[in-house]
Amino acid sequence: MAKQPATIYVCQHCGRQERKWSGRCADCGEFNSFVEEKFRPTPQAKGTTTSSIFRHTSPLKFSEIESQEESRTSSGIDEFDRVLGGGIVPGSLVLIGGSPGIGKSTLVIQTANELNKQGFKVLYVSGEESEKQIKMRGERLGIEAENLFLLPETSLENILAETEKMKPDIVILDSIQTVFSEKIESAAGSVSQVREVAGQFMLFAKSTHTPVFLIGHVTKEGSIAGPKALEHIVDTVLYFEGDRHHNHRIIRATKNRFGAANEIGVFEMTSFGLKPVGNPSEVFLQERPEGASGSVVTVCMEGTRPMLVEIQALVSGSKFGNARRMAQGFDYNRLSLLIAVLEKRVGFQLAGDDVFLNIAGGLEVDEPAADLGVICSIASNFRNVPIPPDVAVFGEVGLTGEVRGVLQAQARAREAQTLGFKKLIIPTTNKTGLEKLLGTRVVGVKTIAEALDELF
Numbered sequence: 001m002a003k004q005p006a007t008i009y010v011c012q013h014c015g016r017q018e019r020k021w022s023g024r025c026a027d028c029g030e031f032n033s034f035v036e037e038k039f040r041p042t043p044q045a046k047g048t049t050t051s052s053i054f055r056h057t058s059p060l061k062f063s064e065i066e067s068q069e070e071s072r073t074s075s076g077i078d079e080f081d082r083v084l085g086g087g088i089v090p091g092s093l094v095l096i097g098g099s100p101g102i103g104k105s106t107l108v109i110q111t112a113n114e115l116n117k118q119g120f121k122v123l124y125v126s127g128e129e130s131e132k133q134i135k136m137r138g139e140r141l142g143i144e145a146e147n148l149f150l151l152p153e154t155s156l157e158n159i160l161a162e163t164e165k166m167k168p169d170i171v172i173l174d175s176i177q178t179v180f181s182e183k184i185e186s187a188a189g190s191v192s193q194v195r196e197v198a199g200q201f202m203l204f205a206k207s208t209h210t211p212v213f214l215i216g217h218v219t220k221e222g223s224i225a226g227p228k229a230l231e232h233i234v235d236t237v238l239y240f241e242g243d244r245h246h247n248h249r250i251i252r253a254t255k256n257r258f259g260a261a262n263e264i265g266v267f268e269m270t271s272f273g274l275k276p277v278g279n280p281s282e283v284f285l286q287e288r289p290e291g292a293s294g295s296v297v298t299v300c301m302e303g304t305r306p307m308l309v310e311i312q313a314l315v316s317g318s319k320f321g322n323a324r325r326m327a328q329g330f331d332y333n334r335l336s337l338l339i340a341v342l343e344k345r346v347g348f349q350l351a352g353d354d355v356f357l358n359i360a361g362g363l364e365v366d367e368p369a370a371d372l373g374v375i376c377s378i379a380s381n382f383r384n385v386p387i388p389p390d391v392a393v394f395g396e397v398g399l400t401g402e403v404r405g406v407l408q409a410q411a412r413a414r415e416a417q418t419l420g421f422k423k424l425i426i427p428t429t430n431k432t433g434l435e436k437l438l439g440t441r442v443v444g445v446k447t448i449a450e451a452l453d454e455l456f
């Protein structure tokens, strides 16, 4: 048998193991992410997590397994319930990831407060802030929870012992990267440690039917293990999106064993904490310029929810001969492709122009349904003709300049109608069933030339 090494190198981003240090991870492509850790031959040893969380060892008949009515608990915050798939499931392990300072702790303490109002006992374990700091933040948020218990602790064994004693209804762990198990010799925050901690909490959640929220930081450097290394262990993975320059925060479910993935919840960060945004379309269209060329509204689907977003384009003569293309919130290659389609199929001369594209409000759009919006906004700015403010467009654009149908056209059209749009330009194939949309005229188009004729 080959001799086992005393130490191995583990990628802190994805968990890949190497015998030698490597500058770049062959699995995830991350640079400088390998950290030396003690080699552990069999993780089963000494009662670490891989011991089974399920009691049965022999096969069971599907028909004989008791079905379990899912009794979800509302978190008291509707946008949060929505991303969770309709509320908190008993015994679920939920990972909340996001960059430092984006609002993870704020969200969980607000949730803890709401749960408390419903009479649940919540244990908030913090390895990052002292109880005084949490209290201060809580007071600023107007929290007076009777049954909220704070535990500033970083030892996994102590946390589990306290949890066993207290028997809380919900456990929050802020953050998983600060907690360490004494059974493992690598530093807190390393891949082996975070996996062990997550595994132990999985065991705890499943055996006691207590929901557990784990908070995980996402960092650029590979110095601490990211939530990516845990995604396969937990039931639900939620990520915070948004940046420092905007007040809104989006929470996206990238994995959910109890609901639809890709569902989003929209919040606004205010001085009183996170405020749910019931109708995101209104927020993202708030600052839309009037009568400016190059701006158009399109309808995107985020999970099961349609959302209106503004696309802006700026076409200006290139000073240096080689024209530049730049996209913010939209795929750069897709933009180049759509510009090529405009040139070839409708005869636009854009070779000597810089083209800049921006999705307003710092949003990211990665659906083909936004293609027609991109085409229309570029055409509008190129011709210097504004698109009327009560027009919305959507549709996928193919290489021959054809406009193709998109998914969930009904839901998109209704969202635009609700927000008072008077005219919709959509793919002809999507028009069936939408002829009688009250107060909104729906125009079906087959090609981008038809769409541009309709607009200008």
Ligand code: TYD
Pocket: 098, 099, 100, 101, 102, 103, 104, 105, 106, 107, 137, 140, 141, 269, 270, 271, 272, 273, 274
């Ligand atoms: P926090 O929840 O501590 O972030 P994380 O736990 O993800 O690291 O949020 C910190 C930021 O949020 C901080 O920059 C201040 C801001 N904030 C507000 O704007 N309003 C508030 O009411 C609170 C509590 C925080």
Ligand code: MG
Pocket: 101, 104, 105, 106, 128, 174
């Ligand atoms: Mg925090």
